[in-house]
Amino acid sequence: MNVLESAAPNSRPVPVRWSQNPKADSVSSEVARVSAELRETISRLFGRSLHIRTIDTGSCASCESEIRLLTAPHYDLHRLGLFFTPAPRHADCLLVTGPGALAMDHALQATYEAMPDPKIVVTVGACALGGVFVPDRFTHGGVGRLLPIDVVIPGCPPSPLALLQGLLVGVDRLHASINPDRFRFSGASRP
Amino acid sequence: MTGPLTTEPRRVDLEAVLRELPGSPEPTTQPGALGRRLELAQLKRAAQLLGASRGARLADMFVLPSAPAEAGGDGGLTLHLVFGLDQDRRYLLLQAPLSGRSYAAISEVAPACFVEECEIFELWGIKPTGGHPLNRVLLAPGADSAPPLRSGSPGAPRSRRGVPTEVRAPHVVRGEAFEFPVGPVRGVGQESLYMGLVTTGEEVLDAYLAWFHKHRGIEHQVVGMDPEMALFRVERCEGPGAVGNGLAFARAVESASGIVVPAGAERTRLVALELERLYNHAAAMAALCQSTGLGVGQAQVEIILENFLRLNAAVFGHRYLFGVVAVGGVRRGCDGATLSEGLSALCASVRQIGSALLGTNSFVDRLEAAGVVDAEAAARLGLVGPVARGSGADLDVRRDHPWSAGDSHSGLEVATAVNGDVLSRLQVMLQEVDESERLIHRWLQSGELIDVADALPTPAGPAPERGERRGLGWCESVRGEALSWVQLDHDGKVAGARLRPASVRNWRAFDDALRSRNVFTDVAIIEASFWLTVAGFAR
Numbered sequence: 001m002n003v004l005e006s007a008a009p010n011s012r013p014v015p016v017r018w019s020q021n022p023k024a025d026s027v028s029s030e031v032a033r034v035s036a037e038l039r040e041t042i043s044r045l046f047g048r049s050l051h052i053r054t055i056d057t058g059s060c061a062s063c064e065s066e067i068r069l070l071t072a073p074h075y076d077l078h079r080l081g082l083f084f085t086p087a088p089r090h091a092d093c094l095l096v097t098g099p100g101a102l103a104m105d106h107a108l109q110a111t112y113e114a115m116p117d118p119k120i121v122v123t124v125g126a127c128a129l130g131g132v133f134v135p136d137r138f139t140h141g142g143v144g145r146l147l148p149i150d151v152v153i154p155g156c157p158p159s160p161l162a163l164l165q166g167l168l169v170g171v172d173r174l175h176a177s178i179n180p181d182r183f184r185f186s187g188a189s190r191p
Numbered sequence: 192m193t194g195p196l197t198t199e200p201r202r203v204d205l206e207a208v209l210r211e212l213p214g215s216p217e218p219t220t221q222p223g224a225l226g227r228r229l230e231l232a233q234l235k236r237a238a239q240l241l242g243a244s245r246g247a248r249l250a251d252m253f254v255l256p257s258a259p260a261e262a263g264g265d266g267g268l269t270l271h272l273v274f275g276l277d278q279d280r281r282y283l284l285l286q287a288p289l290s291g292r293s294y295a296a297i298s299e300v301a302p303a304c305f306v307e308e309c310e311i312f313e314l315w316g317i318k319p320t321g322g323h324p325l326n327r328v329l330l331a332p333g334a335d336s337a338p339p340l341r342s343g344s345p346g347a348p349r350s351r352r353g354v355p356t357e358v359r360a361p362h363v364v365r366g367e368a369f370e371f372p373v374g375p376v377r378g379v380g381q382e383s384l385y386m387g388l389v390t391t392g393e394e395v396l397d398a399y400l401a402w403f404h405k406h407r408g409i410e411h412q413v414v415g416m417d418p419e420m421a422l423f424r425v426e427r428c429e430g431p432g433a434v435g436n437g438l439a440f441a442r443a444v445e446s447a448s449g450i451v452v453p454a455g456a457e458r459t460r461l462v463a464l465e466l467e468r469l470y471n472h473a474a475a476m477a478a479l480c481q482s483t484g485l486g487v488g489q490a491q492v493e494i495i496l497e498n499f500l501r502l503n504a505a506v507f508g509h510r511y512l513f514g515v516v517a518v519g520g521v522r523r524g525c526d527g528a529t530l531s532e533g534l535s536a537l538c539a540s541v542r543q544i545g546s547a548l549l550g551t552n553s554f555v556d557r558l559e560a561a562g563v564v565d566a567e568a569a570a571r572l573g574l575v576g577p578v579a580r581g582s583g584a585d586l587d588v589r590r591d592h593p594w595s596a597g598d599s600h601s602g603l604e605v606a607t608a609v610n611g612d613v614l615s616r617l618q619v620m621l622q623e624v625d626e627s628e629r630l631i632h633r634w635l636q637s638g639e640l641i642d643v644a645d646a647l648p649t650p651a652g653p654a655p656e657r658g659e660r661r662g663l664g665w666c667e668s669v670r671g672e673a674l675s676w677v678q679l680d681h682d683g684k685v686a687g688a689r690l691r692p693a694s695v696r697n698w699r700a701f702d703d704a705l706r707s708r709n710v711f712t713d714v715a716i717i718e719a720s721f722w723l724t725v726a727g728f729a730r
């Protein structure tokens with residue numbers, strides 16, 4: 001399995017190398033070396049593979065329908081190295097639909113927080129962008145203020161093709177957003 | 192041998208019931224609907240009378256602000272009951288001004304409206320007296336702070352931020368059983384819904400559903416809007432039912448303002464409605480294959496589904512047919528040549544795969560006796576659409592409540608099945624595909640449809656009246672009877688609206704279906720066969 005093999009060096013714990021290197025001034029060069037290795041591995045990993053979790057914050061169900069069709073034979077997401085995962089803990093990308101119904105706040109935050117860094121948020125559809133609902137007592141009118149958004153896919157609903165393009169932009173974005181230094185500290189927050 | 196027993200449904204002697212009904216006839220009635228105004232205290236008795244006459248089906252119940260001119264005056268509220276008098280091809284609307292914060296529970300005599308009573312309490316703070324303890328339906332727990340109803344506005348949902356102290360209703364589960372929580376974030380590409388499955392391990396003994404996570408308050412958002420603008424939101428309350436719900440709403444507005452839709456425009460939007468039925472039935476079949484683990488069948492049906500959506504886009508310009516229906520007609524014509532070219536092949540492949548599926552024993556075994564809703568439950572809960580027809584209810588609004596005199600659906604054969612299980616619902620859907628294809632071909636041949644190249648006809652009818660106007664609209668959407676009630680103010684803006692997509696009705700039978708000796712893996716199968724949307728319920 002490609003993914004598993006290439007995942008192995010990535011999961012080798014960095015602190016081991018730190019402890020093998022008592023000299024402080026050599027740490028930075030070691031970090032640079034490990035970072036380069038990480039960057040290379042992750043670019044290989046994410047360049048062609050992305051695991052996606054979806055969340056519905058009050059959509060009309062058409063965006064969901066289009067998302068489901070991504071795995072249908074016409075589009076077949078899997079052949080591109082993109083996979084849906086039911087577990088947010090395995091997800092690199094969160095696809096958000098709907099205008100952010102207030103009652104989904106907690107579930108949305110919990111899902112986002114359960115995803116490991118680095119992660120990207122891709123909003124799907126006009127609702128999530130704020131084009132259908134206005135902020136009121138029922139919805140936030142969009143999810144822009146709830147999460148840091150990396151990619152927006154407009155459309156009502158965006159066709160599966162538009163979703164694919166958005167996801168490809170997302171993969172690049174995720175790749176570009178990976179700063180190796182972040183892996184030195186656990187819990188580093190995103191820019 | 193004796194002949195088959197025919198149970199002739201007892202005809203309602205409507206006139207007798209109406210004579211006995213308290214209250215006074217409402218003057219502003221429309222073709223196909225009667226109105227009656229009565230006292231709040233008389234409402235329960237009226238519901239009981241109608242319920243006993245067996246031909247009346249409680250279709251909806253809701254509260255809206257009274258028009259200023261009405262009794263009760265400014266800021267008052269009116270309770271509405273809508274009955275479908277299906278054999279008499281009419282709806283009956285009972286209106287009673289609310290005087291206090293309560294009314295006698297109607298669900299005691301008409302159990303179908305229990306969900307509506309819960310909604311009314313959550314949104315308006317008006318409580319039924321007697322009856323069952325209320326459930327959580329549209330607003331999350333902790334949202335009870337309904338403000339005084341000065342401007343006739345509904346209760347406020349919970350504060351914007353913060354973790355709800357309670358994410359599900361406090362259910363008491365006894366003995367060995369426990370509540371297995373699923374949701375609100377469920378499988379990939381599924382709508383948010385909380386399902387509390389009560390189980391001792393494998394069999395689903397009971398289920399609690401919470402739809403409130405997706406509530407968007409569309410009925411309240413459209414107040415003050417132009418009807419056209421409101422229609423944009425109404426279509427988006429349930430995307431895979433956009434034409435059905437949009438059509439019911441547009442018809443309500445048209446009947447309120449006296450707009451007469453040209454015959455060609457009416458036919459054209461009916462074509463869109465049947466196309467919506469076709470792609471939804473294909474989608475339900477794909478979901479059935481997926482939930483039974485039939486990967487090949489799923490892939491094949493998904494190819495058909497995608498092709499239906501592409502046909503929609505080619506014919507009407509939108510994959511989900513948004514924006515086809517307009518108040519007064521259609522917003523765009525249809526490409527008849529493309530439609531007649533593509534339709535037959537697609538319907539033929541649905542038939543082919545349908546018969547292949549029905550010949551696959553491992554598939555049929557999963558469907559048989561799963562998710563049973565019996566005829567009694569279907570009638571008691573006021574179910575509509577393929578779910579009701581799968582349980583033997585012979586109800587189709589296209590036939591029973593023709594919208595206009597020049598009826599487009601003559602000779603419609605209403606598909607029914609008797610077992611009320613998942614298989615019955617699939618059989619109903621497959622037969623409906625044939626009917627829809629037949630209808631569309633007939634309309635195409637009639638040459639009356641508005642083509643994309645044609646100029647859109649302007650709606651006829653008298654100049655829109657001034658003053659407050661009201662209207663009821665209906666149609667047979669994909670999931671069954673869709674209803675809409677609209678009140679327009681002096682300027683023609685929406686003063687009050689009620690949307691009743693079919694999903695609002697049919698979800699209430701979902702827990703009954705789950706209780707009929709099913710295991711966990713049946714839940715997805717039953718959900719696919721109901722083919723409802725949470726969005727439609729939590730509009």
Ligand code: SF4
Pocket residue numbers: 058059060061062063097098124125126127128132155156157158427430
């Ligand atoms: S963006 Fe459009 S299609 Fe998507 S959920 Fe919103 S209303 Fe529905």
